[in-house]
Amino acid sequence: MKITDLIGTIPLFEGLAERHLDDLAMIVVDQKFARGQTIFSEGDEGNGFYVAASGRVKIFKLSWEGKEQILHIFGPGEPFGEVPVFSGQNFPANAEAMEESRIFFFPRKSFIDLVRENPDLALNMLAVLSMRLRRFAALIEDLSLKEVPGRLAAYLLYLSERNEGAQRLELEIAKGQLAGLLGTIPETLSRVLGKMRDQALIETEGRRIHILDMQGLEVLAETGGRL
Amino acid sequence: MKITDLIGTIPLFEGLAERHLDDLAMIVVDQKFARGQTIFSEGDEGNGFYVAASGRVKIFKLSWEGKEQILHIFGPGEPFGEVPVFSGQNFPANAEAMEESRIFFFPRKSFIDLVRENPDLALNMLAVLSMRLRRFAALIEDLSLKEVPGRLAAYLLYLSERNEGAQRLELEIAKGQLAGLLGTIPETLSRVLGKMRDQALIETEGRRIHILDMQGLEVLAETGGRL
DNA sequence: CGTGGCCTTGATAAAGTTCAAGAGCCGTGG
C-alpha cells in the first residue's frame, strides 16, 4: 500500500484534498519501533508529532520511584505527541511502543503551514484535542473522586461498550499495564478483581473477563464504589 | 470601554484583523454572574464557549457524595468551555462564578465560521487547548503519582514562580477551594500545612504563606513527598 | 453579641501501598 493511501485513511486527515495528502506524504517520516522502545521522553524537544500506523503506543508519566501512570494507549490511525507542536515547549510525557509498531512522524513546521492553509485540518485537530481533554477530565475525575473498584468498573463498562455491549471481554493489555492505566498497582488490581469475583459481578480466566452483573458494575462506577 | 476593544485584549484573539474583531463583537453575548452562580453544568449542551472578562470562574467535577475536584480556575482573558464547540457533545464539567464576574459568550456556529476563515485564530485555539492538555497531564501526574504534601509543595512553588520567585505568598483562593484543587479535603490540607510548618518549610498566617525553605519544597514536589 | 462561614484538631476507620513469598505460564535450549 502506498503511503499516500495510508495517510488518507487517518481520521485526522479526513476530508483533505488530494494535493494536501500529497503534501503530507512529502513531509512524513516512516519509522519502525520495537516492543518496549522509547519513541520520545518527557522533556524532549517536540519538533513534530506522530501517528500510529500499526501496533500500539502508550503515553505515560513516571514517578520518582518508577511507578507509571498511563495517560493514553493509542492504536492505528491515532495521532499523538501534538501538544508541543502548538504550545511550543517540550513533550509533557513519555511514549513507548507496546509492540512492534510502525509510526509516521510529521515535522512541526511543514505541518503548521498545512494547518494554516487548511481550515478542515485545523478543525479536525481541534476536535482531536478536545476529545483528549474530555478523556483527561474523566481520568482526573476517576483518580480524584472514585476508588479503585469504581475505576475498574468504569473501565470494564467502557470495554463492553466498545464491543457492542458484549459481556465476554478480553483485556487487550496486561493486568500490570491496566493497573497503570487505572492509577494503581498490580497487587491492588488483583485484589479488587478478586472482590468483584466474590460478589459475583464478574468471572475471570486469565485475560478473559465475563461480566455477570452489568447493573452492579454500573452502580459501582457511578458511586465511585465501595465493595 | 467598548466591547470591541475589550475583545481585542483577549490573548486568544491576538493578531486578528480589525474586521474579524468586529465580527466577534457582533456575535458576542455579554453576561454577568453573581458569586456562586452556575454558568453551565456537566452534561449541558454546549453551543458556544466563554471568555472571562472580569472576575473568576472555577471548572470542576462533582462526585456522587458531593466532593469537588477543581480542574481549572480561570481569570480575565481566559477562555473556557471550548471542548463541546469542537468535539460536539456536552460539557464535560461544571462552571461556576467564584465572584461577581462578567463573561463573554460566543455562539458556536459563528465562531466556527470565523475559525475556518482565520488560520491564526485556529492556531491560537490549538495553542490554548494544548496548554490545557499539558496542565491536565500535570494534574493527573500529581493525583496519581504524588501524595498530598508533594502536590501542595508543587502548588506553592508554582505560586512563587508566578510572582517572580517571591517567598511571601498570598493564596488567592480559600483553603477549602485549594483542597479541591489538590484533590483532597480541607482537613487533610490543614494537617499537611501544619506538618510543613513543624518542619520549618513554611510559615503561615491566614492566607499568607511565607516560604522558608524553597529547596526543601522542591525536593518534596519532585519526590512526591513524604513529610 | 450572636450567627454562620471557614478553618483547625483529635480520634477512628478505611483504602491503598509495600514487602515478601510463591504459583502459573511460556519459550528456550539442552
Add this chain to the structure above:
DNA sequence: CCACGGCTCTTGAACTTTATCAAGGCCACG
C-alpha cells in the same frame, strides 16, 4: 521432551496515607 529462567500474576501481613466523623476556635458581619 523436559527442565530452567524469566515473566506476570496472586496472596498475605504490616504499615502508611488519607478520609470520615465530631467538636471547637476564630472572625466578620449583621
